[in-house]
Amino acid sequence: MLGFIAELLLLAAIAIFLVYYVFLLPPRYPENIPTIPFWVALIPFFKDVDQSDIFRQYIDKPLRTHGAVKFFFAAQWNILVHKPSYIAEIFKDEALYEKSGNQKKIPHSVLAQFLGDNIISSHGQVWKKYQSVIRPGLQRNNFEVDKIALNADKLCMLVKDAQSRGGRGRGVAVQGLLQRYSLANCSEVILQTNFDALSDNAPINILQSAVKREIFKPIFMNFPILDQFPFPSRLHARKTVDKFRGALRDALIESHDPSSAKSSAPWPKDGLGRRLLDAHQSGQWDEKQMHDNLTVLFVAGQENPQLCLISTLYLLAKHPETQARLYEELVSTGLSIPALAQNIEMLTNLPLLTAVILESLRLFPPICQLINRRTSQDTLLGHASIVIPSGTYVGYNCYSTNRDPEAWGPTADQFDPSRWGGDVTSIQKKLRLRKSKAEFISFHGGRRACLGEKFALLQMRVTLCKLLGAFMWMLDPEWIDRKTPAGPLYPRALRLVFDSRELGSEKKG
Numbered sequence: 001m002l003g004f005i006a007e008l009l010l011l012a013a014i015a016i017f018l019v020y021y022v023f024l025l026p027p028r029y030p031e032n033i034p035t036i037p038f039w040v041a042l043i044p045f046f047k048d049v050d051q052s053d054i055f056r057q058y059i060d061k062p063l064r065t066h067g068a069v070k071f072f073f074a075a076q077w078n079i080l081v082h083k084p085s086y087i088a089e090i091f092k093d094e095a096l097y098e099k100s101g102n103q104k105k106i107p108h109s110v111l112a113q114f115l116g117d118n119i120i121s122s123h124g125q126v127w128k129k130y131q132s133v134i135r136p137g138l139q140r141n142n143f144e145v146d147k148i149a150l151n152a153d154k155l156c157m158l159v160k161d162a163q164s165r166g167g168r169g170r171g172v173a174v175q176g177l178l179q180r181y182s183l184a185n186c187s188e189v190i191l192q193t194n195f196d197a198l199s200d201n202a203p204i205n206i207l208q209s210a211v212k213r214e215i216f217k218p219i220f221m222n223f224p225i226l227d228q229f230p231f232p233s234r235l236h237a238r239k240t241v242d243k244f245r246g247a248l249r250d251a252l253i254e255s256h257d258p259s260s261a262k263s264s265a266p267w268p269k270d271g272l273g274r275r276l277l278d279a280h281q282s283g284q285w286d287e288k289q290m291h292d293n294l295t296v297l298f299v300a301g302q303e304n305p306q307l308c309l310i311s312t313l314y315l316l317a318k319h320p321e322t323q324a325r326l327y328e329e330l331v332s333t334g335l336s337i338p339a340l341a342q343n344i345e346m347l348t349n350l351p352l353l354t355a356v357i358l359e360s361l362r363l364f365p366p367i368c369q370l371i372n373r374r375t376s377q378d379t380l381l382g383h384a385s386i387v388i389p390s391g392t393y394v395g396y397n398c399y400s401t402n403r404d405p406e407a408w409g410p411t412a413d414q415f416d417p418s419r420w421g422g423d424v425t426s427i428q429k430k431l432r433l434r435k436s437k438a439e440f441i442s443f444h445g446g447r448r449a450c451l452g453e454k455f456a457l458l459q460m461r462v463t464l465c466k467l468l469g470a471f472m473w474m475l476d477p478e479w480i481d482r483k484t485p486a487g488p489l490y491p492r493a494l495r496l497v498f499d500s501r502e503l504g505s506e507k508k509g
C-alpha cells in the first residue's frame with residue numbers, strides 16, 4: 001500500500017514538474033527585463049478582484065521601470081511592453097512584429113473558432129486582401145447619422161423607463177442597455193442589417209450574452225489548451241458560437257435580398273454589408289473568410305464602443321462639474337438637441353465634447369491589453385537594449401501606456417479633459433502627435449490602426465449629445481466602485497441614477 005502511495009506521489013511530482021517546466025518556467029530571454037510571477041494572471045480564479053488593483057499591486061512598477069516585462073497570459077509567456085517609444089517601434093515594423101492572432105496562437109480554441117482568420121488578426125497578403133474590401137466600407141463619409149440619433153432617442157426612452165420602474169434615486173444597470181444600443185448601431189449603420197436589438201427580448205441580445213459568457217470564462221481564457229478536450233460545456237460553447245455566426249450570416253444575406261421582408265434597401269453606396277457579400281460572390285473571398293470577417297466586424301464594431309460608452313458615463317458621473325460644462329457647451333451652440341445631434345460638423349467642432357471622449361479613451365481603453373504580435377526573427381527592441389528571440393509573442397498594456405507619467409505628467413492617472421487643449425485644432429494636433437509617439441494607443445497605431453475610429457467617435461458624439469440633452473446622471477450611491485476582475489477593464493456592473501432634465505426644469509418652474 002505504502003509503495004502504491006509513494007508511486008502516486010512520484011507521478012504527481014513529475015506531473016507538477018512537467019507543467020511547471022512546459023508552461024510556467026519563464027523564458028531566459030530577454031535577460032534584462034523582470035518577470036511578473038505566473039500566479040498573478042491566476043489571481044482572478046481564486047479571489048473576486050478589481051483588476052486595476054492587481055495591476056497597481058503587481059505589474060505597474062516593474063512595467064514602468066523597465067519599459068517591458070515577461071508576462072504569463074493564455075498559458076504562455078509573452079513580452080508585455082509599456083514604454084511608448086518601444087511600442088512605436090513595434091507599430092512601425094510589421095514584418096518583424098507580425099500580427100498573429102488566435103487562429104495561429106490557439107487554433108484549437110473556441111475563441112479561434114468564433115473569430116477565425118480575419119482583418120484584425122491576419123498578416124501580410126491575407127490582411128491586404130481583407131483590408132481592400134473592408135476599409136472603404138468603414139471609412140465612408142456618409143454614415144447615417146439620423147439612424148444613430150433615432151437609436152439614441154430609443155436608448156433615452158429605455159433609460160427613462162428603467163429609471164421610473166426602479167424608482168426615483170435607485171440606480172439603473174446601464175451595461176445591458178448600452179450593449180443593445182451599440183449592437184443596433186453596428187448592425188444597422190455599419191453592416192446594413194437589422195436585429196431589432198433595441199426591442200425587448202430580441203434574440204440577438206440573448207445570443208450575444210451567451211457567446212460572451214462562453215468566450216470570457218477565465219479558466220479557458222488562461223488555459224486555452226483545455227479547449228482541446230471535449231468537455232460537454234466546451235462542446236456547448238462551440239454550438240453557441242456557430243449559432244451566433246449563423247445568425248449574423250443569415251441576417252446579412254436577408255437584409256441584402258431585395259425580395260425579403262427584412263431587406264434594408266436602399267443600401268448606401270459603399271455600404272460594408274454589400275461589400276462583404278460582393279467579395280464572396282465575386283470569388284475574392286471564400287465563404288469562411290466572409291463569415292470570419294463578418295463576425296469580427298460585428299464584435300469589434302459594437303463591443304468597443306459599448307465599453308467606451310460605459311466608461312465615459314462613469315467618468316461624467318464622477319465629475320458632475322464636467323458633465324454640467326458639457327451640457328452648457330451643447331446649449332451654447334444655439335441649436336436644439338435634436339438638430340445638434342444630426343449636425344456632425346458642429347458636434348465635431350465642440351472642444352470639450354471631443355476632449356472628454358479622448359480622455360475617457362485614454363484612461364479606460366476598451367482593449368486594455370493586447371498580445372497578438374509574434375517576432376518573425378531574433379530582434380533587438382529599444383535600440384538594442386532588449387533581445388527578443390524569434391517566435392516570441394509581444395503585446396502591450398494600453399491601460400498602462402496611456403497613463404505613462406513620463407508622457408502625461410504627474411496627473412496621468414486623473415481625469416482631466418483640459419490636458420487635450422481648449423480648441424478643436426489644438427486637440428486634433430495633440431491627438432496626432434500622441435498617436436505618432438504611441439503615447440495614446442487606444443486605437444492601436446501604424447498601418448494596423450483601427451479602421452472604425454471615425455465611426456466610433458461619431459457615435460460617441462451623437463450619443464452623448466442625446467443623453468446629456470435628456471438627463472443628468474450620477475453614480476448610484478449603493479453601487480460599489482470596482483472595475484472588472486479580468487478581460488476588458490471597465491467599471492463593473494455600473495449603476496447610474498438618471499434625473500430627467502424635463503423633470504428638473506418642471507421642478508425649478
Ligand code: HEM
Pocket residue numbers: 119120121131134138190297298300301302304305308365366367370372441442443444447448449450451452453455456
Ligand atoms: C471606441 C471604439 C474602438 C476602439 C477603442 C477600437 C480599438 C481598436 C484596436 C486597439 C485595434 C487593434 C486590434 C488588434 O490589433 O487586435 C482595432 C482594430 C480594428 N478595429 Fe477598432 N476600435 C473601436 C471601434 C471599432 C469599430 C466601431 C469598428 C467597426 C467595425 C472597428 C473596426 C476595427 C478593424 C477593422 C480593425 C483592424 C484594423 C487592421 O488591422 O487593419 N473598431 N480597433
